[in-house]
Amino acid sequence: MDYSIEKFLWSLLGLFIVLNWGFLMASTMRRVGARLAGRIGVPMYQPWIDLVKMISLKTYLSHGVMYYIGPVFRLVGGIGMFLFMPILVGSEIWSNYSFSGDLILLLYFQSFGMLGMAMGASDSGSPHAAIGISRGLSQFAAVEVPMTLAVIAIAIQHQTFSFESIMQAQQGGILNWTIFTNPLASIAGMLAMLGAMSHSPFNLVKAPNEIPIGPPTEYHSSFLSVLRTNSAIIHVVEAALFMNLFFGGADTWFMYIIKTFFVYFISVFVGTVFPRFKIEDSVRWFLKWPTLIGIIAVLVAAYW
């Protein structure tokens, strides 16, 4: 791997683009949801204003060291996911710090932020945060199962744990995408994505009219701005992860933006028309159909 300053700066630029795209996507999605309801919705630039405002708040208080570290862990989880995944296929400067086993590291980083948040939120002393985080961790454990099965199926299919190779194998036409070459794994993975994106029906971590508003109940001012930054990054990166695995990756920034938008749009679309599951229903659901499909996908990939 290349550890030069130049490489680092390129990655930083990529992160900057992804962050702003994340904010823009967030406000766009809110506008899309608003249009469904017959409203206009937030201005396009609202997330940036919110960020500036949160940082500009004068008072803040702390609940201890872990309370500080929680959002930082969460942000590290998001940035880590970004850094170890190639952005564009076949591009040297936009390949970030991807290496041959990056897919495994990525699965780890997915849960890293959640664990950090768990520590920070439970230190904040709010019972709603504790309930939210226990829901979040149990749901995440359930989401990980079909997710990992889908990844294993793809890894067996392509005989590699490297993103670059998986993305390269899908180039050269829409029919080479995993969603066509390995539909079972794709279905399991996309269903798991609904859970990973935390949109309704799987947004019970932040369920506003049950436990307002879950883990970040006590977070405010700069702490919240860190969480907001992270959620902007992580939504793009999660979408990019599924884009890379199932939709052939992107070879230009334009394709990157288009594809992440549509992948993210799937979860927003589902969220708009479905109510929220209870946690036991949610866990049961993930361990039923997506897991079954995932197991079949692995068996098919291994023994076909």
Added chain:
Amino acid sequence: MEEEKKDKFLAPENEIRQVAAPDGSIIEVNPLEDYFTQDRPKPYKVRKGPVEDFLNWARAESLWVLGFGTGCGSIEIPPLVTPRFDMFRFGIQMRATPRQSNVFVISGYLSVKTLKRAIRAYEQMPSPKYIVGLGSCTINGGMYYDSYNTINRLDHYLPVDAYIAGCMPRPEALLHGFEGLKKIIKAGKGHKANEYIENLDWYKANQKKIIKDWNMPDYNW
């Protein structure tokens, strides 16, 4: 006499009690002193200049309203998030927790019991924070000027940035009130939270005059 009165309204979970520590020793816990900080808040420094102007603009364009319907005016707040009025257009959003909100809309009359909760919620909000008094009841008691359970003047208990008159004000009036609040903030005058802290003793005396069962710390951080 003072002692007796205090005990009468003390909630059971706030009573002084004996607790066994993990090592087996018995310690005495006074929840009001041990579990809550007794620190007094300090006023923040109000700066001037172009940077502050920009920050004020951001504060004005991103008003996060605490979702706490304190009185009957709260019936006109849900329409604000629906197609006809849609306050998201103006950067106004509802938040479920006081920690993340900056604007507290006191929607209508405040009974003494709710005032106690409103004070707690207000003090938990990060500054700069703003209060919008909605309806005549917050101005002078309105319809309920002679009721023994509703306050007459909100500004004796909490610092109010803007009043919206009417019983009840229409959603358009609310939007207009928010526009007015934005003007105040952009002009750099939205620092009533500081005023509250500077005159904390006066406010607390007023609050304690009507909240007889003051079983909480003086300032709810």
Added chain:
Amino acid sequence: MAKSKLFTMNEDRSLYPELDVNGKPIVDLTSHKYVKIWQGPQHPGVTGNMSLELTISGDEIVESKTHVGYLHRAFEKLLERRLFVQCMPTSIRLCVAEPDTNEYVISNAIEELGNIEVPEMAQWLRMLSLEMARLQVLLRQVPGQAGTFALGLGYQWGSYIRDLILDSFEELTGGRVYHMYIIPGGVRGLLPDGFKARLLEKLKLIDEFIPKIDKLIFNNVVFESRARGLAYIPKEWVDEYGIYGPASRGSGVSRDVRKTNPYLKYDQLDFEPFVTTEGDVYARTEVRRADLIMTVDLIRQILDKMPEKGDIKAETPNVLHWKIPKGETYSKCESSRGEYGMYFVTDGSAMPRRVNLKGPSYTHANALLDKLLINANIADTAAIMVSLATCPPEIER
């Protein structure tokens, strides 16, 4: 009926806390098994300004206690200091979601004790305003039930139509929320020109709205899976706990003041309240959906059958000197939540002696809610409260 099997009374309770003589669980908070949390008053899932003191074990509620009084304005005391005409603007603020029923019950009580006969035209107009009020509440409430499960889209669509109905109210009465259209002796005005046609045009939107929410809410798998079997009310509880309106009709007991004690001109209208026997949240939502359709139909019937012109107000004594002889009465009507009554006592002076309002929430939100919430999931509290349509101002007044 099979769907109600989800709720069984006699499941294995060995893991749960023991019950004391009053049927309340004995909970030892220091055992680290239970957590006490407050839902409300500052909580987005609570209907209005009230709070629930919940003792939870995991996600399950083992004990619940309703706390009210956050909205206590001492109406009943204030009305004792008001002339009969001054009672009107004060009393309509008793329950803000549906103020017209307040207007009607207090006007009716004053007329009954003061021996005033209301002209026929005024009765039809009163009925129109009461049904329009019910319509605007149901337009919020039916999709709002899905909103408690985080499906807010229907609520947005419903609110759009509700705003149009409120526009009609503005045309008719001048007020958006508080109308004061019904006054002792009659109503305040005739229908404006072209009002009928405009209202009928708006009702067509509701006809289109119903199939939409059917698709979005009632046929939604997740909504069904959560609402079916939730907060089951057996038929026997209806009398015992004093359950009224849609909640009782969801449990197979038809209680509708419009049918049992026809007031105004309801005996001239053709309607049959919807009754189902399943008794869960889904059934209550279905009942409200049927009520919505029925209300639209009733408004059409009223507009059709009502006379074109007529007296709208009986002669009343000068309102500043109006004294009503000693007497007491209980005047009631059907609100969107159930029977809404007012106990009214006069003593021969110019002011009422005692007024006591009895809304269905008084019984729904206290004993019944406490009972229904036990063993429920905290995720379902909002749904249960909304399905009972608890309106805290009518509990504490």
Added chain:
Amino acid sequence: MQKGINNLIEKFGASDLEVRRPGLSFITVENTKAVAAITHLKDIDGYTILSLITAVDWIEDGIMQLTYLLNNPEEIAEIGLRVMLERKEEAGESMETIHHLWPNAKKWQQELKEMFGIDFPTSPGLNDPFILEGWDAAPPYRRDFDTNKYAEETFFPRPGRETHDPAEHMKKNMYPNNPSDYTNKKYNPNR
């Protein structure tokens, strides 16, 4: 309806029957027989719904009236049962509890205790705060409690609020020459 009332009069010595309208009557029973009468109405005469319990303070007669409104859904009839208690200066009238008949009754009794100071011994949770919090003045719904005075003393009325007696105000400003015009005039919007 008639059967229930006849029973009340014959078995429980009820008096002062007042038929307000078909289906709603008010009747007075002695306070010692009230709970027995209510139980009889509930168990035998089919008055299974408790619509409300409330009190009326007749301060000039020295009477505290309790009203139990019972509803019979089968016959569509309501009976308002009046129970006259002797009014005490310092609150603390006492009445037997009926919480064993309806689970909701204890909430009404709790409210009556808080608002009127009427005691219902053995009613569960009677002294728990229900609506008021930290209240240390007299029970507020009693007639001798002056809410306006209390509000003026406790809260901070905004200066500038003027209260006019509407009758006096109109006499002075609208009919300065002939006050009797005003008293005789009736309001009729149809005219």
